[in-house]
Amino acid sequence: MPPADTMTMPRHVAVIMDGNGRWAQSRGLPRSEGHRAGAESVRRILNACTEFGIPYLTLYAFSTENWKRPKAEVDTLMKLLCDFLKAREKDLHKNKTRLLAIGQIERLPEKSRTVLEKVIASTATYTERTLILALSYGSRDEIVRAAQALARRVKAGTLEPEAITEELFAGALMTAGIPDPDLLVRTSGEMRLSNFLLWQLSYAEIVVTPCLWPDFDRAQFLLVLEEYGRRIRRFGGV
Ligand code: FPP
Secondary structure, three states, X not given: OOOXXXXXXXXXXXXXXXXXXXXXXXXXXXXXXXXXXXXXXXXXHHHHHHHHOOOEEEEEEEEXXXXXXXXXXXXXXXXXXXXXXXXXXXXXXXXXXXXXXXXXXXXXXXXXXXHHHHHHHHOOOOOOEEEEEEEEEOHHHHHHHHHHHHHXXXXXXXXXXXXXXXXXXXXOOOOOOOOOOOEEXXXXXXXXXXXXXXXXXXXXXXXXXXXXXXXXXXXXXXHHXXXXXXXXXXXXXX
């Protein structure tokens, strides 16, 4: 494997963190333990992004569909989010990382929302690195909301339908101003997009690894980045 500092790094990595449940099940543990171990993986990968000079990281932490899980599991995930943000706020400042969130943030429990908004506000001025958490996020919902916002402007007479370009539409999405991901990583072997960043992933390289998310560490990440580098090199050749 080439050393990390000679590899072609993506500017923006998006991750579908899958396999927490299976990781726990295979150890005879409750699913909540899988999510807890998954939060530890988040910490590792965030540090790896800083180390490798990857400025944008988007994590699919909770989908609109995840609300259908048992209440106890949803509560565990929301508590883990709070604990993670409280524990990692210092690191975000140390590494000059801005926190952003995309999704139906208004649906999150008040406690999680308050912590989230506090950390977003306290890191808002950093420009070096950005961590984007997709929370209660669904890509179709995002696209519909963007269409509604533009339709309202057309109805108000401030926007001509012909003026709606790809750029204008992208600017109406929750990811406005964030470059599209260059690389999508999905752990645990599933070959699905699961309603994640459908518009933004149009040109992304997709790497699926069999590794379960709680086992995904710096070394696994390097393997994925190496695969990304190989693809980019092929793309540049004949
Ligand atoms: C998918 O695994 C994972 C999730 C639905 C939640 C992801 C959450 C974390 C990694 C921890 C908390 C997040 C942060 C940002 C601190 P699954 O439960 O669907 O796994 P399975 O397919 O094996 O059942």
